[in-house]
Amino acid sequence: MKNILIIGGSYGIGLELAKELQTENNVFIASRTNENLSGLDITYIPFDATTDTLDTSILPAVIDGLIYCPGSINLRPFRGLKLETFESDMNINFFSMVKVIQNLLPQLTASEQASIVLFSSVAVKMGMPFHTSVSASKGAIEGFAKALAAEYAPKIRVNVIAPSLTDTPLAEKFLSNEEKREKSAQRHPLKRVGTTGDIAQMASFLLNEKSSWISGQIFHVDGGMSTLLVNS
Structure with missing residues (x-):
């Protein structure tokens, strides 16, 4: 069985991925809380990526897969953003990662072939208003x-x-009612908002040996938004 470490796996995409992987892998979740993890066949490690240094001695000598899930969504006009917001986004999205x-690195290089999966945003490719801070860190x-x-x-x-x-x-405030949800769905050629399962399935594939000839790639799992025109 492979040893898979998920940073920030107590909710959202990380949690969905843990559910997907737990039956065929040794799954370790390092996150601020163990909320939602009861009943899962995983090993929990208390860890705040923005302030803590991960104690690697409590992990196996070999790590075959690493997924970094913590992130932020700060969408505001550039003129109103303080430098501290850019620094905060860079800290959680990039520097902590x-x-x-x-x-x-020692545990990853000890694997026959380790796989690291990271998360960006469709906004990096498209150039969206009000995304300067998050796009900078995701880019x-x-x-x-x-x-x-x-x-x-x-x-x-x-x-x-x-x-x-x-x-x-993390996206709850942007999908807090049916009107917001419908407007967001209509912006995508596939006419729906993405689910945690959509993203977790791709992450699971990238951790699997079936993707062993894939590296250095950016996968846009975005309902067609980054490459297709929305039908009117």
Whole structure:
């Protein structure tokens, strides 16, 4: 069985992925809370990615898969954004992720071929108003992932999933009523909002040996938003 570590797996996409992986893998979840984890066949590690250093000694000597889920959605006009907002977004989305990966390098390189899955946003490719802060931090992830994939090939594969708005607790305020949900759905060529299952299925594939010839890629799981015109 593979050893899979999910950073931030107590809700949303991480939780859905843990449910998907638990039967055929040894799943470890490092997150701020163990809420929603009861009944799952996983090992829980208390961990706040923005403030803590992960104690790798309590993990197996080999980590075959790493998924970094913590993130932010700060959508505001640029003129009203303070530098602190950019710093906060960079910290949770990028710098904390870098620290986790650096700490886990010995365990990742001990795997026959480890897989790292990171998360970006459809806004990085499209250029959306009010997304300057989140797009900056998510764009950093995409550039970082390609460089890391090149540096550690073939030992570690690194890929990125770039979703559109997905129905998670993080996006709750943007989907808080039926009108908002319908407007968001209509912006997508496939006419619906993404689910945690949509994203978790892609992440599961990228962790699997079926994707062993894939690395350094950005996968837009976004209902067609980034590449297709919406029918009028």
